[in-house]
Amino acid sequence: MSWALVTANGRPSLLDHILRSVPRRYRLPPLPDAASPESIANTATALAIAIEQARIALAGGKKPDPLVKRHFVDALARLIDAAMRTDSGDPAFQAMVLRHQAATVREYASLSAHADSDRRQLHAAVNAIAHPAKLQQLAPGPQRDALAQVHNLATTAAWSALSEAVQGHALMPETEHDSQLQQGLQRLLGSPALERLQRLQALSCDQLVLQYQSLWDSNGPRPGSAAAAAQGSASQKRGATGEALATQAIEALARRLNEAESDHASYRVVTSLLVPPSIPASAERAKSEWDVVLLRQPAAADAQDGWDACLLVEAKASVDAASTDLPRLLRGVRLLAHAQQDESYAFESRQGTVHLCGGALKILSTDEAELARTVLYCCAADAEASTRLLGAASRMQLLSAAASLDYASALKSGRAANAAGLATVWDELLESPQWRPVLNQYPMLRQARELMVNPADLLATIERSFDPTDA
Numbered sequence: 042m043s044w045a046l047v048t049a050n051g052r053p054s055l056l057d058h059i060l061r062s063v064p065r066r067y068r069l070p071p072l073p074d075a076a077s078p079e080s081i082a083n084t085a086t087a088l089a090i091a092i093e094q095a096r097i098a099l100a101g102g103k104k105p106d107p108l109v110k111r112h113f114v115d116a117l118a119r120l121i122d123a124a125m126r127t128d129s130g131d132p133a134f135q136a137m138v139l140r141h142q143a144a145t146v147r148e149y150a151s152l153s154a155h156a157d158s159d160r161r162q163l164h165a166a167v168n169a170i171a172h173p174a175k176l177q178q179l180a181p182g183p184q185r186d187a188l189a190q191v192h193n194l195a196t197t198a199a200w201s202a203l204s205e206a207v208q209g210h211a212l213m214p215e216t217e218h219d220s221q222l223q224q225g226l227q228r229l230l231g232s233p234a235l236e237r238l239q240r241l242q243a244l245s246c247d248q249l250v251l252q253y254q255s256l257w258d259s260n261g262p263r264p265g266s267a268a269a270a271a272q273g274s275a276s277q278k279r280g281a282t283g284e285a286l287a288t289q290a291i292e293a294l295a296r297r298l299n300e301a302e303s304d305h306a307s308y309r310v311v312t313s314l315l316v317p318p319s320i321p322a323s324a325e326r327a328k329s330e331w332d333v334v335l336l337r338q339p340a341a342a343d344a345q346d347g348w349d350a351c352l353l354v355e356a357k358a359s360v361d362a363a364s365t366d367l368p369r370l371l372r373g374v375r376l377l378a379h380a381q382q383d384e385s386y387a388f389e390s391r392q393g394t395v396h397l398c399g400g401a402l403k404i405l406s407t408d409e410a411e412l413a414r415t416v417l418y419c420c421a422a423d424a425e426a427s428t429r430l431l432g433a434a435s436r437m438q439l440l441s442a443a444a445s446l447d448y449a450s451a452l453k454s455g456r457a458a459n460a461a462g463l464a465t466v467w468d469e470l471l472e473s474p475q476w477r478p479v480l481n482q483y484p485m486l487r488q489a490r491e492l493m494v495n496p497a498d499l500l501a502t503i504e505r506s507f508d509p510t511d512a
Contacts, residue, residue: 328373
């Protein structure tokens with residue numbers, strides 16, 4: 042057990058007592074054990090049960106029962122049926138099905154994925170020859186007017202008109218002997234980005250594409266739109282509020298620990314703690330910034346001796362965000378544990394540079410029991426009336442499988458839809474590494490929720506806490 046969580050005589054510390062006592066309102070209830078998916082009203086829950094039964098069998102070195110496979114296929118078919126309903130279905134999934142069916146929609150979606158990059162390339166190429174600052178250096182006349190038109194057409198995303206204007210400008214007598222300008226114009230004319238954006242503009246009038254856009258619009262604002270920007274701003278504010286509440290709770294915890302251990306140790310809180318590259322391990326896909334960290338320093342230590350990290354805290358605006366984040370968090374803990382025993386590491390934070398002792402970082406562990414003593418997710422959201430046992434990311438991966446899209450396409454076209462084809466999704470779930478996150482989604486969801494507390498619950502627990510070493 043970590044030194045930060047026990048007293049000198051090995052009894053539980055106040056920090057350990059508080060972490061054990063704080064209510065865990067987001068904790069999952071026991072997983073239902075159903076004989077058939079038909080007995081589970083919630084289709085997503087029936088899927089989660091079948092997936093977890095398969096995972097348990099595989100973990101025990103056994104093949105899942107064929108009955109579990111049938112339950113999975115039946116539940117997945119029901120999930121797709123519900124998502125395809127016109128009145129109460131899933132617009133995002135319906136848009137995916139339309140893209141799966143229609144070549145024009147697939148082309149439009151593919152071109153849209155690169156559109157931002159293409160626009161940046163074209164704007165850079167246009168600015169190289171027709172930036173307003175460059176035009177001010179030209180004498181008034183046809184050439185200056187033509188270049189101003191080129192710049193205006195690029196600014197207004199009139200790609201076909203831009204292509205025609207560039208071709209016309211390249212043939213002007215005033216441009217004929219300007220080799221540098223000719224090169225810039227020809228570069229624009231031969232740009233694959235311009236060709237792709239023209240095609241994208243033409244496809245945007247296609248009826249199936251318009252239907253596709255309508256489905257996505259009903260699912261939320263388009264990327265890059267004012268509504269999307271407003272939504273992003275609101276999300277950032279919620280995130281900042283969540284971090285502030287988590288910080289307040291951990292600062293209250295530090296004050297309580299300082300009162301209880303004033304003769305033995307001091308505690309402080311830092312925020313936005315950045316992991317330095319000097320820790321000898323790969324930071325790829327690992328958490329490299331911690332929202333709030335509780336630090337401890339023995340009373341006998343000098344400031345230059347550094348601090349020990351004893352509680353790592355992440356603030357999340359929603360419960361689902363934590364379960365999605367957990368794999369990255371675990372990699373972040375493993376990264377910190379690669380610290381060298383006798384080294385001191387300089388971490389940057391909002392409170393300035395803080396030196397952390399490698400010895401305390403090195404003992405960090407992703408063992409579930411140890412993790413519960415050193416990591417918290419803080420979430421200010423209310424607990425749901427009914428818990429979703431199938432995560433949003435897992436649900437979408439199941440729906441977007443090729444077999445699922447084929448089945449949904451048959452439903453949409455009025456053809457006989459054979460759910461037996463969904464068995465290939467089951468096979469991928471059991472065999473493909475790409476499906477490991479789905480196969481393991483329930484234990485990850487359970488663990489993330491075990492680590493999660495509401496800041497208000499933590500504050501209330503701190504206020505009524507006592508030091509168990511004095512009991």
